Amino acid sequence: MVKEKIKQAKIKEEKWELRLYIAGNTPKSMTALANLKKYCEQHLPDKYTLEIIDLLVQPQLAAGDQIFAIPTLVRKVPVPIRKIIGDLSNEEKVLVGLNIRPVKK
Amino acid sequence: MAAKKKITKTTLPKTPTGIIGLDEITLGGLPKGRPTLICGGAGAGKTLFAIEFVVRGAMEYGEPGVIVTFEEKAEDLQMNVASLGYDLKKMQKDGMIRMDFVHIDRSEIEETGEYDLSGLFIRLNHAIDAIGAKRVVLDTIENLFGGLTNEGILRAELRRLFAWLKEKGVTAMITAEKGDGTLTRHGLEEYVSDCVILLDHRVIDQISTRRLRVVKYRGSEHGTNEYPFLIDEDGISVLPITSLQLDNKVSSQRISSGIAGMDQMLDGNGYFRGSSILVSGTAGTGKTSIAATFADAACRRKERVLYFAFEESPAQIIRNMGSIGLSLQQHVDAGLLHFHASRPTLYGLEMHLVTIHKKITELKPRIVILDPITNLITAGLMPEVKSILIRLIDFLQSNQITVMFTALNLNTIVNEQTDEGVSSLVDTWITIKYIETNAERNRGLYIMKSRGMKHSNKVREFVISDDGLDLVDVYNGPDGILTGSAREAQQVSEATGAEMRKYSLGRKDKQIDRKRKALESKIASLHEEFDTIQDELSQTYIEEDLRKEIMEKNRHQLSQKQSNGKRKN
Numbered sequence: 001m002v003k004e005k006i007k008q009a010k011i012k013e014e015k016w017e018l019r020l021y022i023a024g025n026t027p028k029s030m031t032a033l034a035n036l037k038k039y040c041e042q043h044l045p046d047k048y049t050l051e052i053i054d055l056l057v058q059p060q061l062a063a064g065d066q067i068f069a070i071p072t073l074v075r076k077v078p079v080p081i082r083k084i085i086g087d088l089s090n091e092e093k094v095l096v097g098l099n100i101r102p103v104k105k
Numbered sequence: 106m107a108a109k110k111k112i113t114k115t116t117l118p119k120t121p122t123g124i125i126g127l128d129e130i131t132l133g134g135l136p137k138g139r140p141t142l143i144c145g146g147a148g149a150g151k152t153l154f155a156i157e158f159v160v161r162g163a164m165e166y167g168e169p170g171v172i173v174t175f176e177e178k179a180e181d182l183q184m185n186v187a188s189l190g191y192d193l194k195k196m197q198k199d200g201m202i203r204m205d206f207v208h209i210d211r212s213e214i215e216e217t218g219e220y221d222l223s224g225l226f227i228r229l230n231h232a233i234d235a236i237g238a239k240r241v242v243l244d245t246i247e248n249l250f251g252g253l254t255n256e257g258i259l260r261a262e263l264r265r266l267f268a269w270l271k272e273k274g275v276t277a278m279i280t281a282e283k284g285d286g287t288l289t290r291h292g293l294e295e296y297v298s299d300c301v302i303l304l305d306h307r308v309i310d311q312i313s314t315r316r317l318r319v320v321k322y323r324g325s326e327h328g329t330n331e332y333p334f335l336i337d338e339d340g341i342s343v344l345p346i347t348s349l350q351l352d353n354k355v356s357s358q359r360i361s362s363g364i365a366g367m368d369q370m371l372d373g374n375g376y377f378r379g380s381s382i383l384v385s386g387t388a389g390t391g392k393t394s395i396a397a398t399f400a401d402a403a404c405r406r407k408e409r410v411l412y413f414a415f416e417e418s419p420a421q422i423i424r425n426m427g428s429i430g431l432s433l434q435q436h437v438d439a440g441l442l443h444f445h446a447s448r449p450t451l452y453g454l455e456m457h458l459v460t461i462h463k464k465i466t467e468l469k470p471r472i473v474i475l476d477p478i479t480n481l482i483t484a485g486l487m488p489e490v491k492s493i494l495i496r497l498i499d500f501l502q503s504n505q506i507t508v509m510f511t512a513l514n515l516n517t518i519v520n521e522q523t524d525e526g527v528s529s530l531v532d533t534w535i536t537i538k539y540i541e542t543n544a545e546r547n548r549g550l551y552i553m554k555s556r557g558m559k560h561s562n563k564v565r566e567f568v569i570s571d572d573g574l575d576l577v578d579v580y581n582g583p584d585g586i587l588t589g590s591a592r593e594a595q596q597v598s599e600a601t602g603a604e605m606r607k608y609s610l611g612r613k614d615k616q617i618d619r620k621r622k623a624l625e626s627k628i629a630s631l632h633e634e635f636d637t638i639q640d641e642l643s644q645t646y647i648e649e650d651l652r653k654e655i656m657e658k659n660r661h662q663l664s665q666k667q668s669n670g671k672r673k674n
Contacts (some may be wrong), residue, residue, distance in 0.1 A: 089219070
């Protein structure tokens with residue numbers, strides 16, 4: 001049900017296309033979503049699009065991105081495709097996984 | 106209270122796999138609505154086994170199935186099984202099969218924090234619901250262990266998955282790699298405990314044999330042996346070593362062996378239909394000739410014969426049998442006689458058995474000849490050969506097919522057991538051995554056993570001539586058993602003796618005749634002599650009488666004269 005697109009208006013050369021697969025509003029999914037949003041805002045301001053796909057609603061989409069674990073974050077762009085599974089609680093791992101250079105605080 | 110309540114055994118509902126032989130071993134198939142684990146080493150045939158389960162379910166039982174692969178792409182799999190004649194593409198189009206390839210690449214996955222495998226569940230659920238699947242295959246789910254590091258989560262999720270599959274009511278087949286000392290590398294047998302089937306691929310003496318064993322089957326009986334199985338162009342066929350029952354139909358019909366003398370030895374009628382006949386003997390004793398004669402006789406009765414030649418090529422057999430007056434070519438042309446020649450070492454025994462099976466089901470012959478079974482030993486070990494033959498005989502008898510084996514005895518001493526040890530399995534056992542006397546060898550044939558009929562205990566001489574085969578009574582005289590030319594010589598000398606006796610008898614008759622004649626003439630002369638004497642005697646009497654008479658007369662005259670004189674005086 002939760003299918004929302006958050007688009008940042010600004011178009012930059014480097015754009016991040018992210019997809020988060022969840023299955024209903026489970027605590028794990030919610031944690032993952034919250035974490036992801038936090039990291040993106042922090043490190044990729046205006047440089048990303050995030051699509052949230054609820055497999056309970058659209059189960060047919062699971063095969064396309066080879067989803068077997070929930071929650072799974074897929075980085076579609078830039079290639080190569082990367083996947084991070086879990087509730088994304090470890091910020092460092094997520095950033096490494098997405099190959100994002102963290103913004104110095 | 107009812108007088109007697111019938112004990113109703115609640116049998117486990119089963120899903121037939123459709124794999125030839127497996128349903129027989131498992132007495133009906135796999136547990137319905139439960140997961141079954143198929144484990145085995147690399148190349149044991151797990152994937153094919155699983156695919157066949159689904160494909161046969163779809164084709165033969167109208168049960169749609171889902172194949173989830175973790176190893177091969179759907180396209181690759183399609184290609185692999187296309188060689189077996191399974192058109193997965195078409196079946197997918199028809200909505201009977203749905204394939205899903207779950208690709209797990211460790212290099213593109215990062216794990217952080219809590220997760221579960223709901224994604225897999227959802228995909229599976231989606232696939233099952235989309236076609237109303239009754240069968241599910243997960244091949245090989247252990248790949249998850251390679252892709253994910255958090256084993257704790259994985260194990261919990263697998264347990265949940267199997268429970269969920271059960272709840273879903275699908276009959277699932279899960280394949281897993283055989284571990285070191287354990288059934289599966291990651292201990293999946295812990296979770297799937299209803300039915301476990303182990304596949305094995307062994308190479309013994311350079312010949313490979315695939316085997317299958319039902320390790321466990323909760324709530325059901327099952328065959329516990331290791332059963333060889335084959336993968337050929339028709340898929341998998343498991344061959345139960347023996348069918349679990351011994352309840353073959355029997356026929357009391359008799360069929361001729363093609364040799365009059367042989368039929369005579371077998372209670373005058375020949376073999377039983379559907380029986381198994383073993384012809385054993387040393388090299389060159391004419392085993393193939395007996396088999397070919399039997400085949401010829403059957404073809405003359407318009408029965409179909411399938412001849413498995415493991416030693417000679419069909420052309421060679423036809424040519425050779427021409428020398429004893431058998432024209433097999435005409436039967437081949439008439440479509441009654443079929444040859445199947447193959448080298449025993451061409452492939453393993455199991456393969457031989459399957460080829461034989463297949464040919465038999467294809468041609469439906471009434472008579473099958475295997476010539477010789479001895480050569481199969483070169484393709485396998487002795488116990489294997491025996492097990493093959495047991496199964497073959499079993500199979501043939503259940504189909505009422507008469508089978509003749511020929512076997513070579515390696516030594517000239519006739520063993521009570523043939524080398525293959527099949528003698529206890531066969532119904533009729535004919536042995537030919539050389540009887541070596543007077544610097545020649547002759548074939549002696551005898552019947553070692555023949556179940557269910559009076560059979561001759563005599564050793565008969567087996568003669569192969571231009572006109573075919575025949576059995577001759579051996580000469581059993583005061584000098585012992587005579588065969589071959591000795592027998593012929595004896596027969597000739599006997600004939601001469603008879604002639605001589607006849608001649609000598611005639612001479613004696615004549616002698617007696619002559620003697621009688623002589624005697625008769627003697628008697629006649631004696632008679633004459635007697636008559637003469639009698640005549641003489643009677644003459645004497647007459648003379649005496651005459652003399653008496655004259656004397657009387659004279660005396661009378663004298664006395665008269667005297668009286669007349671006195672008166673004058």
